[in-house]
Amino acid sequence: MAIILFFSLFAGVEKVEAAPALNINADGAILIDAETGKVLYEKNADSVLGVASMTKMMTEYLLLDAIKHKKVKWNQEYHVSDLVYKISQDRSLSNVPLRKDGKYTVRELYEAMVIYSANGATIAIAEIIAGSETNFVKMMNEKAKKLGLKDFKFVNSTGLNNKDYHGGHTEGTGAEEENVMSPRAVAKLAFHLINEYPEVLKTASIPRKVFREGTEDRIEMINWNEMLPTLLYSYEGIDGLKTGTTDFAGYCFTGTASRDGKRFITVVQNAVDSSGKGSYKARFDETRKMMDYAFNNTTKEEMVPKHFQVKGKETLPVSKGKEKQVKIHTKSALNMIIENGEKENYKPVLVLDKNKVNKKGELTAPIKKGEKVGYIKLVPKNGEKITYLTKEGQKKAQVDVVAAENVEKANWFILMIRGIGNFFGDVWDSIFSTIKGWF
Numbered sequence: 001m002a003i004i005l006f007f008s009l010f011a012g013v014e015k016v017e018a019a020p021a022l023n024i025n026a027d028g029a030i031l032i033d034a035e036t037g038k039v040l041y042e043k044n045a046d047s048v049l050g051v052a053s054m055t056k057m058m059t060e061y062l063l064l065d066a067i068k069h070k071k072v073k074w075n076q077e078y079h080v081s082d083l084v085y086k087i088s089q090d091r092s093l094s095n096v097p098l099r100k101d102g103k104y105t106v107r108e109l110y111e112a113m114v115i116y117s118a119n120g121a122t123i124a125i126a127e128i129i130a131g132s133e134t135n136f137v138k139m140m141n142e143k144a145k146k147l148g149l150k151d152f153k154f155v156n157s158t159g160l161n162n163k164d165y166h167g168g169h170t171e172g173t174g175a176e177e178e179n180v181m182s183p184r185a186v187a188k189l190a191f192h193l194i195n196e197y198p199e200v201l202k203t204a205s206i207p208r209k210v211f212r213e214g215t216e217d218r219i220e221m222i223n224w225n226e227m228l229p230t231l232l233y234s235y236e237g238i239d240g241l242k243t244g245t246t247d248f249a250g251y252c253f254t255g256t257a258s259r260d261g262k263r264f265i266t267v268v269q270n271a272v273d274s275s276g277k278g279s280y281k282a283r284f285d286e287t288r289k290m291m292d293y294a295f296n297n298t299t300k301e302e303m304v305p306k307h308f309q310v311k312g313k314e315t316l317p318v319s320k321g322k323e324k325q326v327k328i329h330t331k332s333a334l335n336m337i338i339e340n341g342e343k344e345n346y347k348p349v350l351v352l353d354k355n356k357v358n359k360k361g362e363l364t365a366p367i368k369k370g371e372k373v374g375y376i377k378l379v380p381k382n383g384e385k386i387t388y389l390t391k392e393g394q395k396k397a398q399v400d401v402v403a404a405e406n407v408e409k410a411n412w413f414i415l416m417i418r419g420i421g422n423f424f425g426d427v428w429d430s431i432f433s434t435i436k437g438w439f
Contacts, residue, residue: 022041023289024268024271024289024290025271025273025276025282026269026271026282026283027047027049028043028044028045028049028183028267029043029044029045029266030042030183030184030186031265031266031290032265033263034191034194034195034264034265035195035396036337036396036397037187037188037191037390037392037394038336038386038387038388038393039389040294040337041290041293042183042184043183045182045187046150047151047182047183048151048152048182049180049182050178050246050249050250050270051181051249052178052244052245052248052249052252053094053117053159053243053245053252054186054244054252055179055244056113056117056158056159056244057193058140058157059113059122059136059158060110060193060197061143061197062136062139062140063106063125063129064193064196064199067106068197072106072128074105074107075105075106076105076106077104078104078109079103080098080101081123083133083165084098084121084123084127085098085099085120086168087164089120094116094118095121097217098124099217104121108212109121109122109125111211112211113125114200114204114242115203115223116223116224117244119164133157133170137173140154141154144185144189147189148390149189150182150185151180151181153179154179155173155177155178159178159179160246161176162175162176162178163176178246183269184389186254186269187254187265187267187389188389188390190242190254190267191265191390192390193241194240201239201241201256204223204225204241205238207222207228207229207230208221208222209221224243226284227255227288233281233284233285233288235287235288236257236259237291237295238255238256238257239256241265245280250272250278251268251271252269252283253266253267253283253284254266254267255287257295262294262300266290266294268283268290271283271285271286271287297339298339298340299340300335300336301335301336302334302335303335303343304330304376304378305333306330306331306332306333308348309327309328309329309330310350313328315327315328316361316362316363316373317360318365318367318407319362319363320364321365321367321408322365322407322409323407327403327404327405328403328404329401329402330399330400331372331401332399332400334376334399336397345381345382346378347379347381348377348378349376349379350376351374351376351377352374353373353375356372357373363407366407366408366409368403369402369406370402372402373401373402374400375399375401377397377398
């Protein structure tokens, strides 16, 4: 027993740190591969928690979507509403003061929102897109459903507590309500944002920028994401994404970093220090833990090479073809983020397209070279389940299997001869079975 206990102390010693041992000091947290959405670590990932200004990722998404579909233009000018003016003048909140009679471009407002988390500018963007923040909040909730988010509720575009609106909060919401999301939902939103609109990182990665340079309204915006290069808690590879803080939500942060061909997304909600106290620094410390784990303990491996064939399934039977079978192989290589040394713990599994094969598992001729017949996915040999945030991301962890050659359809004469042969073959098999029963 002593020997068993001794060696158990060193089980897994080849790994720098095991995911369950991360001990993230936050009410909720999650770490994912940004390319596939593969979940590498989670803590209370489905708990509904406050998100504060991480909300603005949805506002960013909807704006970039509107830009893409030419519903809004970057140089479009905005005239300040009473609500936006009142909110923007509140310096107890993160803001760039906007003049009542001022005109501001969409790009100016966007940069103020992304870099400085400016709340007045965020509401302005909501009004530009939807006419009012009330309409915009409806869009936020509808888009969240379309993106497959669960465990969320948006009551405003900013992430503020509704009491900070001083009576001007969105219609149909409580006077002191706040936006809530689970860590999984936040990560899924960030996943969609940076994969569909990667240009957001060009702005999110700006450490400092002057708003209204050369005017009386000049204000230096220092990015609240202090893990960016040149800022206080700088971390190699960090280029986004969004912080958030309110009394209700605590200190929150959605981070993303890229290094050595790998990119990860992290989320922490209500991060605390070792004493259990919430702090500005804690959200970056806990993010650093997850990022260190991800970069130090994982590798991007070629799991399946191009033209790979599953052993024993190198061919598929063909119906009505000149040939009775066709070779199949992977269309391309499959790369995946895995823990160091874990490559041999995965096995490739062939999944055939049900619309391509009949009940006998046959393809029907004609078949073109390169035609997709299914895909290969990787399954842990120990039976553990791999979790992905989205179906789109999961597909990136699969590789298409295609026909390696052409198979032409047989002419009617060959099909007839085969039919006759099959008929007599069935008759012979029946007679043989009957005779066999006599002895």
